[in-house]
Amino acid sequence: MLEKGKFYGVGVGPGDPELITVKAVKILKEVEVIIAPHTEKKIESTALSIVRPYIGPDTTVLELVFPMIFDKRDLAGAYEKNTSTIKSLLDEGNNVAFLTLGDPMLYSTYIHIYRLLEQTGLSIETIPGVTSFCAAASRAGFPLADGNEVLSIVPATNDDKKLENILRNSDNLVLMKVYKNHRQVVAQLVESGFSENAVMISRCGLDGEEIIYNLNDIEERKPDYLTTVLAKKGMKRL
Numbered sequence: 001m002l003e004k005g006k007f008y009g010v011g012v013g014p015g016d017p018e019l020i021t022v023k024a025v026k027i028l029k030e031v032e033v034i035i036a037p038h039t040e041k042k043i044e045s046t047a048l049s050i051v052r053p054y055i056g057p058d059t060t061v062l063e064l065v066f067p068m069i070f071d072k073r074d075l076a077g078a079y080e081k082n083t084s085t086i087k088s089l090l091d092e093g094n095n096v097a098f099l100t101l102g103d104p105m106l107y108s109t110y111i112h113i114y115r116l117l118e119q120t121g122l123s124i125e126t127i128p129g130v131t132s133f134c135a136a137a138s139r140a141g142f143p144l145a146d147g148n149e150v151l152s153i154v155p156a157t158n159d160d161k162k163l164e165n166i167l168r169n170s171d172n173l174v175l176m177k178v179y180k181n182h183r184q185v186v187a188q189l190v191e192s193g194f195s196e197n198a199v200m201i202s203r204c205g206l207d208g209e210e211i212i213y214n215l216n217d218i219e220e221r222k223p224d225y226l227t228t229v230l231a232k233k234g235m236k237r238l
Contacts, residue, residue, distance in 0.1 A: 005032070005090040007117055008097040009104035011129020012050045015205030015226075019130045025054045027127060032094040033060045035086060037109050039067065046206070046226070047099035062089075066109050083116040090122055101226075102131045107155065107176065133174040133228050136201035140211050142230050145172050156185045156229075167192035175229040182223050189231055198231035 008027050013019035028034065028051055036048035045063060055061065064082045067075070089096050104110040104126050117124060133153070137144045145151040152170040154163065156178040167173070167188060178185050178200070189195055202210045202224040210224075 002091075002093050004122060005092070005094040005096055006123040006125065007086065007090055008095070009110040009114060009124070009126040010097045010099055011103045011127055012047050012099055012101060013130040013205070014102055014132040014135035015046070015050060015203065015209075016135070017050050017053055019135060019205060020050065020054070021127065021129065024051075024127050024129065027097055028054045028059075029056055030095065031059065031097045033062060033089050033096045035096060035098045036061060036063045037066045037082075037099070038063055039065065045099065047101050050101075051099060079112045079116060083113050086113065087117065087120060087122070090117075100129070103129045106131060106153075132204055132226070133176070133230065136199075136204045136228050137230055139204055139209075140199045140201055140213075140230065142199050142232075144174070144230070156181060160184070160188070163188060164192070167194065171233055173229070173231040173233075175231065178227050178229050179223045179225050182227075185229065189229075193233050194231040196234070198229060200227060200229045202227040204228070 008031065010024050010027055012024060034051070034055060036045040038045040048061065048063070064085065065078070066082065067078055086096055086098070098110055098113060100108040100110045102108070105128070114124065114126070133144070136142075149171040150169070151172045151174065152166050153174045154166050154176070156163070156175045157180060158166070173194060175185060189198060198213070200212045200223065202208070203226050206226070208224070
């Protein structure tokens, strides 16, 4: 009986190829297949571009499309279709690595695939990665939290009321997915007392990286998809 392969969720870090873990590199060199998720746009997956130096010549790279849509039924269909493809590869005895930016267990496509495959009884291992906001904080010299301070990690796509409540009860913020409604987010940061100490980092560790400390400058720009805002309440940046 053919032994089934093992599925790995591999965090590749925020962008700098040197920030990928030793364990992740080891797995990428050993597996038979690497799955690189990407959107409908005909450009190479960012995660795949990060790990290119670590992929062996005999490794199969398969780019699967995960559409950027909000219809839950269509999205679920895409997850199920791609999971079926991955399961077939595993059933054939291939060890498969699924790439994800940052960490696999934080706002990632991998989470949905993991949940579906977990039900099959197949062997799964998740390899953690450096998160984008940890890398951004280091690049910007911006401590995320100290002492008993509360740090909130928040998708900026939350509705106004929910975001308002989070801002009221947090000392420090990581705001992700600010590319859609950044002007609204900036206004709420100002109103909630975060305006004196905030920084926006786009494409951390990648070509075109940009760090902006002035909220007024943030408001006038259209942020890249890979953009994070870090903010601290009631403390002026030195």
